[in-house]
Amino acid sequence: MKFEGRNVRVSPRAKIGRDVRIGDDVTIYDHVEVGDGSVIANGSVLGEPPAAYYGAKEFENPALKIGARALIRSHAIIYAGSTIGDDFQTGHRVTIREQMQIGHHCSVGTLCDLQGHAVFGDYVRLHSNVHIGQKSRLGSFVFIYPYVVLTNDPTPPSDVLVGPVVEDYAQIACMTVVLPAVKIGRHALVGAHALVAKDIPEFQLAVGSPAAPIKDVRKIAARTAAGEAHYPWPERFKRGMPWAQQGFAEWCAQHGLDEFGSPRKT
């Protein structure tokens, strides 16, 4: 329905894998590599040339590498110059700028704005309309909800950027701002409408503007199992997660991780 080959423009210098479906009105520029089995839906632009292109006499587009089985929804703009792992998914109208390193199994929701020069681990999930400033570093299994902004300049304007760090399994609820250089610890949960101005220790629920830890997330009751805790969330949530089959505890054991999914300290 979407894949009728109308107005598709693929550079002869792009490498398109096997069984890739390319939607109508898609543009793929030079040096884009799309992995096998991917879907690039209608109106998307892959390999958007960075700013240098506009002024350059001679311009060589940087490489954009997207792994296997991507599902890029319609009207994405993904710049040249990034590396994205396998099983990547996007919503509509995402903007992903240059120099992103994105791991495997990540997803980026509708209208997300990734400013480039940032690093994501695996299984990062950004819901709609998340803004990731340059120099941000996200671990794996990080969930960020709508209208969250990660910033990077403590004394604006300046040319000295320092991004936040969000550790594995941490979550940031919607409409929250994370200030530059702040670290959010593993399995921490930042509540909605917070301003994170200081580091949040691991496993803490932090709320408020400015945000302060108020309790251990492991004391938050599950809604689906009386008397049990909802957190650490991987014990309760498995949709799309690598422990979907065997459960989190066994998955950790199989991978030599501690009970919270982190490498054992030795």
Added chain:
Amino acid sequence: MKFEGRNVRVSPRAKIGRDVRIGDDVTIYDHVEVGDGSVIANGSVLGEPPAAYYGAKEFENPALKIGARALIRSHAIIYAGSTIGDDFQTGHRVTIREQMQIGHHCSVGTLCDLQGHAVFGDYVRLHSNVHIGQKSRLGSFVFIYPYVVLTNDPTPPSDVLVGPVVEDYAQIACMTVVLPAVKIGRHALVGAHALVAKDIPEFQLAVGSPAAPIKDVRKIAARTAAGEAHYPWPERFKRGMPWAQQGFAEWCAQHGLDEFGSPRKT
């Protein structure tokens, strides 16, 4: 000017009403129904196939029904599988996902992101960049201002979603988050930059993060009539409202409603 028939793609399985104007670069997929007298502006996509489409061997697009006299501004994406009433208007680049039930005379501003599986009454007005989570329920004459987010998961991530309820004539000012399951009463007004964590009683002005009621809206002075109150707002504002001709009081009387526009309790 916009309706030159360039690159228009309308499925033969769509039903387009009389006197419908379809802009350049519009795509209308299977089983979309557009009511008489509608305008579908350039670059819009109606009947966007939901996620199941990408993996399916055989796929039948769900129906999208849009009523009469719609004005869909450019670059809208409206999924298959929703029902939208008459006199619908949108700004640019809205995204409206599947399983929405939207009443008559509603409008949805530029960049709004409706996640689907939600119910709107009539005369709902969303300004720019409003995010409506799944399972939200909005009454009629609800006004929501820019950058408001309605959420649905009290213990993220989980698979148990429970949306907020916003009653008739309520308003939510910009950059406010409404937490899951919260109810905002009729004629309530939530101030800008609030976090609504508890129910807001009817007629209350609530402000802050977390939001608390601070006074009855009927004590807020009108700026255009000395000594009078601005609220209930339907007494002061009629642009586009069904009481535009006769005024709110008479409209209520004619429709057997109480003085605040609600059904009389019997």
Added chain:
Amino acid sequence: MKFEGRNVRVSPRAKIGRDVRIGDDVTIYDHVEVGDGSVIANGSVLGEPPAAYYGAKEFENPALKIGARALIRSHAIIYAGSTIGDDFQTGHRVTIREQMQIGHHCSVGTLCDLQGHAVFGDYVRLHSNVHIGQKSRLGSFVFIYPYVVLTNDPTPPSDVLVGPVVEDYAQIACMTVVLPAVKIGRHALVGAHALVAKDIPEFQLAVGSPAAPIKDVRKIAARTAAGEAHYPWPERFKRGMPWAQQGFAEWCAQHGLDEFGSPRKT
């Protein structure tokens, strides 16, 4: 790469300057004027007809005037009826409505939503996803960061709009709401995640919801020069600024301005 002339539609009633590059899938409607040396990247729409167009039998598009050396990134929608100075830049997918007066050297980031009927001085920089309500007035050298909303209706809904005023060199950090009619003084800095409900005096750092002044910005240390202050920021930041060559102090002297870049009081 982007300028192959595919699906370009330029009205014969538009005036395109010399050395203008127009990207694929660009639409330029009647009475648009684009200055010399500009770049209009792919998928942009210039001269979008305002609301009156849809109902009119006879319609004459208002003029849109864009100065020299503009760089409009992809998928911009800029309405007819505005005036924009030289050296204008945008990110992707901006929406700029009618009756904007924008000075020279301004930039407007990805997903910004300018509602029209507002005035900007020169060297205004809006980062991504800034929402400017009608009737806003911004001076020159104003920096606004992501997800800031400038509002205009103290008693919504109403038809009496009164916008905020942001004076020269002021800055507003991300996720902040500025309430109607508020004035933010020159060189003031509003912190992230604030609600500006009262005027902020010049040179004050204001934070919180509601925002209150907490100190003079000139007491904030520079990170790049021990023992010195970062503010007034023009002394530390010159990228893209008119004082890039000679420094701010000399630039002020050359232009007969006081040490803070303002006209001398006489």
